[in-house]
Amino acid sequence: xxxxxxxxxxxxxxxxxxxxxxxxxxxxxxxxxxxxxxxxxxxxxxxxxxxxxxxxxxxxxxxxxxxxxxxxxxxxxxxxxxxxxxxxxxxxxxxxxxxxxxxxxxxxxxxxxxxxxxxxxxxxxxxxxxxxxxxxxxxxxxxxxxxx
Amino acid sequence: xxxxxxxxxxxxxxxxxxxxxxxxxxxxxxxxxxxxxxxxxxxxxxxxxxxxxxxxxxxxxxxxxxxxxxxxxxxxxxxxxxxxxxxxxxxxxxxxxxxxxxxxxxxxxxxxxxxxxxxxxxxxxxxxxxxx
Numbered sequence: 001x002x003x004x005x006x007x008x009x010x011x012x013x014x015x016x017x018x019x020x021x022x023x024x025x026x027x028x029x030x031x032x033x034x035x036x037x038x039x040x041x042x043x044x045x046x047x048x049x050x051x052x053x054x055x056x057x058x059x060x061x062x063x064x065x066x067x068x069x070x071x072x073x074x075x076x077x078x079x080x081x082x083x084x085x086x087x088x089x090x091x092x093x094x095x096x097x098x099x100x101x102x103x104x105x106x107x108x109x110x111x112x113x114x115x116x117x118x119x120x121x122x123x124x125x126x127x128x129x130x131x132x133x134x135x136x137x138x139x140x141x142x143x144x145x146x147x148x
Numbered sequence: 149x150x151x152x153x154x155x156x157x158x159x160x161x162x163x164x165x166x167x168x169x170x171x172x173x174x175x176x177x178x179x180x181x182x183x184x185x186x187x188x189x190x191x192x193x194x195x196x197x198x199x200x201x202x203x204x205x206x207x208x209x210x211x212x213x214x215x216x217x218x219x220x221x222x223x224x225x226x227x228x229x230x231x232x233x234x235x236x237x238x239x240x241x242x243x244x245x246x247x248x249x250x251x252x253x254x255x256x257x258x259x260x261x262x263x264x265x266x267x268x269x270x271x272x273x274x275x276x277x278x279x280x
Contacts (some may be wrong), residue, residue: 003181003183006208020180023176023179023180023181023182024176024177024178024179024180024182025178025179025180025187025188025190026188028177029176029190048150048151049151049152049154049155050152051150051151051152052150052151052152052153053198053213054150055213059152059192060150060151060152060153060197060198061193061194061197061216061219062152062190062191062193062194062195062196062197062198063152063194065189065190065193065194065197065219065221066188066189066190066191066193066194069189069190069193069265070188070190077277078164085181087223087226088189088221088223089222089223090195090220090221090222090223091189091220092218092219092220092221093193093216093218093219093220094217094218095215095216095218095219097219098215100185124158138190141226
């Protein structure tokens with residue numbers, strides 16, 4: 001089966017978790033995507049290798065960036081009627097608080113969906129969703145055949 | 149060494165005044181598209197964050213803790229599968245509280261002039277007010 005067929009199957013089954021298992025980097029990082037109370041959320045399961053500052057300790061900025069970017073990809077895949085692999089054009093992450101050594105969650109919201117480009121806002125938090133640890137916005141290319 | 153940098157296999161290549169160069173070795177664990185073998189954006193973000201941070205340390209007159217305030221990554225073209233990614237970052241402005249950084253990610257084959265990603269970021273410097 002091709003990647004596109006596997007993604008289509010995951011969508012048809014209504015099992016977003018399957019999407020994250022298809023991506024080697026997400027498996028390695030412990031990034032998964034879950035349906036929680038009717039919304040799609042990204043989850044970065046804590047492990048020691050995600051730490052960027054051992055003294056605090058705090059999560060690496062790249063760990064949180066990866067969670068935010070992946071969550072946007074999964075949201076775009078899930079929302080699209082056909083399977084279109086999103087390509088990140090750019091992403092800007094604002095780091096608000098240091099990420100503690102626990103699980104982190106993220107939500108992506110499509111602020112505008114054009115024919116070629118989607119504008120997406122993202123937010124990551126740990127125990128308290130009202131206190132995000134990082135927010136981001138980005139642009140993603142969504143073209144049927146992965147043309148640039 | 150930073151645990152996540154070690155997990156990624158990041159290597160410091162060179163440190164100069166206000167500049168840093170690092171290498172991200174290609175690894176199948178870091179692939180974003182299993183069909184093409186192209187790296188995910190996540191490890192590129194981590195590489196740029198680490199390299200930009202290192203360039204700030206090379207600009208500081210004395211080391212203080214720093215924290216990423218924001219980091220923007222432009223993905224200029226897809227990375228080539230099987231190839232290591234090199235990063236070059238430079239801290240071009242240092243104020244009492246904030247350091248401003250730019251950087252690029254590229255393959256050795258195509259060189260720094262034809263980067264795969266560009267980064268721009270700002271880092272907060274820890275205050276030294278309460279030094280013992």
